[in-house]
Amino acid sequence: MGYSFSTIEKKWQAYWAKNQTFKAENYSEKPKYYILDMFPYPSGAGLHVGHPLGYIASDIFSRYKRHKGFNVLHPQGYDSFGLPAEQYAIQTGQHPAKTTQDNIARYRKQLDKMGFSFDWTREVRTSDPSFYKWTQWIFLLMFDHYYCNEKDKALSIKTLINRFEKEGNIKVNAVCNNDVEIFTENQWNSFEEVKQQQILLGYRMAYLSNTEVNWCAGLGTVLANDEIINGVSERGGFQVTKKKMNQWSMRIGAYAERLLSGLETIEWSDSLKEMQRNWIGKSVGAKVFFPVEGHHKKIEVFTTRPDTIFGVTFMTLAPELDLVKEITHPNQKEFVNSYIEQTKQKTQRERTADVNNISGVFTGAFAFHPFTGDRLPIWIGDYVLADYGTGAVMAVPCGDQRDFDFAKHFEIPIKNIFKDISIKEQAFTEKAKTIIFNSDFLNDLPYEKAIKVVINALEKNKYGERTINYRLRDAIFSRQRFWGEPIPIYYKGGMPFALTIENLPLKLPEVEKYLPTPEGSPPLGNASVWAWDAVSKKVVSNSLINNETVFPLELNTMPGWAGSSWYFYRYMDSKNSNTLVSKEAIEYWEDVDLYLGGSEHATGHLLYSRFWQKFLFDLGIFPFEEYAKKLINQGMILGTSAIIYRKPGTQTYVSKDLISDSKNFEPIRVDVSLVNISNELDIEGLRNWQPQFMESEFELSEGIYRVGREVEKMSKSKYNVVSPDEICEQYGADTLRMYEMFLGPIEQAKPWNTSGISGVHNFLKKYWRLFYKDDQWIVNEQQPAKKALKILHETIKKISSDIEKFSFNTCVSSFMICVNELTLLECHNKEILSQLTVLLSPFAPHIAEEIWEKLGNKESITNNCFPIVNEIYLLEETKNYPVSFNGKMRFTLLLSLTLDNDSIQEAVLNDSRTLEYLQGKIPKKWIIVPNKIINIVC
């Protein structure tokens, strides 16, 4: 008998569900608190022990905040559009909606078992039309707005049209594509609609452009930069190459500065902010124009070191630049063209791998130095990237290592402009303490001064200007996939036109095949009903496209980050079919108080969602510039993979301890459940696990086969996934919850191992025995011992401050100490145990509810007041009073400044280390305490 967790947990989970204990109201007298988890992608592998880590932490905090008198919003949902369901559909023909539905059901079951206090009435799913209606609506807003640099915010495209009609675009300072031409109001008014639309498209926040994209043939889709790891796709590891395509993009670049400065206002971890800063990559410098000999065009370069301009000895252009073909001398054309071809064929990976391989070609053309008028040879080289800065550099071999290497390799002259610095061996790249010389009007100036002087000179002569450059590029928004939000756009005369909100959601059409069409169009190209009738405002059959009013619809869908960029607002008002979120709901809940999730989303989701937030803030839809005041990154729980070693070309596997050099063997991962704690493999189990092992031979050592181990990310493909289900079954959810917290600090990554779980389970059993002895209820209402009160209040103090600090592992320790001591004191006092139970309830809610009920309470423990520490119980008689000395004859009493003179005398004398020092230095003297002077006698 005793602590029967499975009965208790079932009972209370049912109770919470029936009474909707955790349902949050959109209005309350209480202060609000919004705690958000990053919602999961419901994958086929189900939940593993790593998933709940963050959910347990946020659940503890939610329950704690409820005890503290807050109206807590703690919702959950599913990021349910995604590639795995689509690939499963390609293989099996099963509709991704079905796969997704099944996986969600399984996730929900597993989540429910752990006793989370989610308000499930607010559940959202990004693949639900009632949800993606609003994702599409936000896209329409993006399409309908541009970024105005003067007001420094997004404005309606109508404002822009008005200005074009009145004054053309010459005075308009807005973010746009660089190929937008200059026109007057008269020209604008005479343009045809298609032409006008084309110009507007160059200004829209969501725009179409023929961009060079990362094309992944293996996945049949375009990938964003952050979906590529080391030149191959993050998912699947396929090759990625460059390809030009007409793609939707989002002008995140317009928000670069605000995304950067906004970081100062939010409580996110330093490392995460730093990642975003790096990703945005702001650098301050100058644009400089170099006229090309015998050509009307100028080369525009970006440099962070304009102070080195007199050290320029040549120019280098990115081979992809259109300008290259225009300026190349006929004699060099052949070499240049073949070099361009060569570069194109290199994948990003090959290009990055060849860092030390210097290559380039002379174009035969020359540029003029703006100040000296020197002739500078123009080269092309693939170390210059087309999509950073202007795709061209002024090469200063004395001040940049790559320029230096390039110059040495091609025997281009190097000019030294640094005083008393040798540049024989390598370039001099330090900025501090540099004195410029050999540089006309910059001679003898230090770095900082030189920059100011040269930029002034550039601007005065119109040779260039001060510029800020960002590494952050606009986010490509088109995906050639089926299982994503359709983009609510149709095409008329080759120009995109938007649907209106009344016509949303634009639901995914039925298709027979989920693969791209034979012509290479996205999967939506397989749909037979996917055209737009602009009169009836309905989706109609493709066969009607020849009618005057029927137009083809967009075939691309949105990327995975679309829905997740705003989902947290939908929880506030998830059922609303009239608006994204009602005014009342958003005015009450405002923003997320605490966001919990993995740091792997630093430069993806967490950046894109800040961008959307700022855009919708500009439009007055969201109330703040940032949506999450505080963010905590939980560390990953790692799995321990089991590895067996195959002799190449055979079916023979050799035990790990018989192997001296593992290079001669092929490591193969096997399911961790086939291995026991001493790394012994269950050979029969393995043979039954997968057919390929049926005929295997095993070389044993001492009668057993030992596997190798490796700690790595938990993943289905590595067969190292541990599901929480078994732990729940064996020890119960309360033990699992406390154990996961006990493993270590929440932010840290840690390998999963169950060796310590019995300690946590024992704790709960001990706690139970404070109430029951041999199934007899032994709680009394006698006056509690002073010592017991002290232990309780020490625990209250420690737990309260540790919860606020998110230090849950130390909380668990404090509970253990408390229960051990109360057991030792044989304390079964009702008052003390009641308070302890409330304290424990965020961590182990099921057992706490059960005890709470047994203590005679009718209501759930959920909204009961959290215990408050009473300092009276904490006072001690005396220990010793440590004293600190800061070297300037000023002493600080650490414990108390309110003690009278006598006790301070004693205090100081009690501390032998201090006494020893005092006797040597300042006998019989006055000692200064802040605000107080005390006489001390030695």
Add this chain to the structure above:
RNA sequence: GCCUUGGUGGCGGAAUUGGUAGACGCGCUGGAUUCAAAAUCCAGUUCUUUCGGGAGUGUGGGUUCGAUUCCCACCCAAGGUACCA
């Protein structure tokens, strides 16, 4: 290379503003209970020692009466990022 975070027993990890390093748990050792086991309880557990002590928080310095904590240099690990001009 650069940025961020970290480095403490056999292991996971504690340590408030600089003040008895190693809380709590695992593991291990011994004991009680038991025919026995499970369960439970008690004691011990940084290393070393000639049993007086001595050493000890990645390494080497510094500040301080006193440093895991503060400063400088270096080493290592994890994560991020990169021909970024």
